[in-house]
Amino acid sequence: MNPVTRAVPCGIGHYLPERVVENAEFEASLDTSDEWIRTRTGIERRHFAAPSETTTDLALAAARRALEDGGFGPDDIDAIVLATSTPTSTFPSTATQVQAGLGMRRGFAFDVQAVCAGFIFGMASAHAMIVSGQARRVMVIGAETFSRILDWSDRATCVLFGDGAGALILEAQEGTGGPEDRGILGIDLHSDGTYRGLLYVDGGVSSTQTAGFLRMQGPELFKHAVVKLAETADAALARAGLESGAVDWVVPHQANLRIIRSTAQKLGVPMERVVVTVQDHGNTSAASIPLAMSVARADGRIRKGQLVLAEGIGGGLAWGAVALRW
Numbered sequence: 242m243n244p245v246t247r248a249v250p251c252g253i254g255h256y257l258p259e260r261v262v263e264n265a266e267f268e269a270s271l272d273t274s275d276e277w278i279r280t281r282t283g284i285e286r287r288h289f290a291a292p293s294e295t296t297t298d299l300a301l302a303a304a305r306r307a308l309e310d311g312g313f314g315p316d317d318i319d320a321i322v323l324a325t326s327t328p329t330s331t332f333p334s335t336a337t338q339v340q341a342g343l344g345m346r347r348g349f350a351f352d353v354q355a356v357c358a359g360f361i362f363g364m365a366s367a368h369a370m371i372v373s374g375q376a377r378r379v380m381v382i383g384a385e386t387f388s389r390i391l392d393w394s395d396r397a398t399c400v401l402f403g404d405g406a407g408a409l410i411l412e413a414q415e416g417t418g419g420p421e422d423r424g425i426l427g428i429d430l431h432s433d434g435t436y437r438g439l440l441y442v443d444g445g446v447s448s449t450q451t452a453g454f455l456r457m458q459g460p461e462l463f464k465h466a467v468v469k470l471a472e473t474a475d476a477a478l479a480r481a482g483l484e485s486g487a488v489d490w491v492v493p494h495q496a497n498l499r500i501i502r503s504t505a506q507k508l509g510v511p512m513e514r515v516v517v518t519v520q521d522h523g524n525t526s527a528a529s530i531p532l533a534m535s536v537a538r539a540d541g542r543i544r545k546g547q548l549v550l551a552e553g554i555g556g557g558l559a560w561g562a563v564a565l566r567w
């Protein structure tokens with residue numbers, strides 16, 4: 242086969258704010274229970290950013306750890322792609338603020354917005370820049386402070402989300418073009434804006450001049466999630482020339498343990514090969530996949546040469562999957 246350029250993982254890190262909120266804390270202010278949250282979602286606790294902590298701060302901490310993990314300095318990075326729905330400011334992008342915070346004076350940085358699928362779209366964007374020769378080394382960050390857009394009187398949503406950030410560095414390396422190569426091997430992306438009402442924020446710069454609060458039709462979204470995630474994960478694998486039996490680790494978006502289980506079952510992957518962090522992080526939207534990847538890399542589960550399948554869905558609806566060999 243002819244040599245091809247692959248986008249290969251070569252550094253990862255994550256950051257979680259210090260404050261941990263256990264399910265039981267919500268019992269004081271809402272008609273809810275640890276038991277309900279745990280059994281319906283798998284969530285046990287989540288982290289919330291301190292009042293002074295912004296999405297930039299979380300992203301910067303994760304970015305520094307990814308650089309350290311890869312043995313790189315800030316000027317070794319050509320581009321930062323940052324996925325978030327809770328940017329520090331309307332503009333400039335959170336990515337450029339991270340760039341400044343790292344002391345990176347070259348290259349370029351920008352944000353992508355695909356809500357909970359943001360990290361998948363961010364990886365796809367980095368991959369496109371790497372294979373086209375526009376950048377050699379790209380840092381993809383997922384960072385969120387969803388605690389800032391929660392309606393604390395809505396028990397159906399405010400118990401579900403958390404704050405955090407994860408960062409992955411992808412580097413151009415030569416491969417053979419076959420499925421045994423390291424790097425991103427298959428990508429599948431979708432969106433359908435007619436599903437807006439299932440998950441959205443009821444505010445915005447151009448509409449209300451406020452950030453607004455998150456609104457969700459949970460049960461309806463649940464049904465779409467299981468079907469669409471299994472389909473997109475299969476499609477990403479097919480593009481890589483692989484089947485689900487070859488997958489070492491599924492790293493799903495961490496919204497609900499029941500969605501994660503049903504999707505794994507549809508894919509035919511046993512739960513022993515699925516990375517689950519929802520119990521400790523809740524749903525951190527664009528940060529959930531890189532957080533889970535980083536945790537599993539740090540504890541030795543994800544190893545060099547293993548096939549990782551990441552999949553996510555969220556507001557838009559937007560959904561997709563990436564198959565990559567570590």
Ligand code: UT7
Binds near residue numbers: 400461462497554
């Ligand atoms: O990240 C983007 C992707 N997100 C998702 O994919 C989320 C998808 N949806 C879900 O994960 C689930 O639908 C939820 C976790 C949001 C809800 O779970 P559910 O099993 O679908 O519950 P439900 O909304 O059907 O509610 C069942 C009952 C209702 O009471 P009634 O009408 O049966 O009396 C709710 O009012 O549970 C009630 N309920 C609660 N009870 C205690 C809803 N939230 C709570 C709560 N505590 N926090």
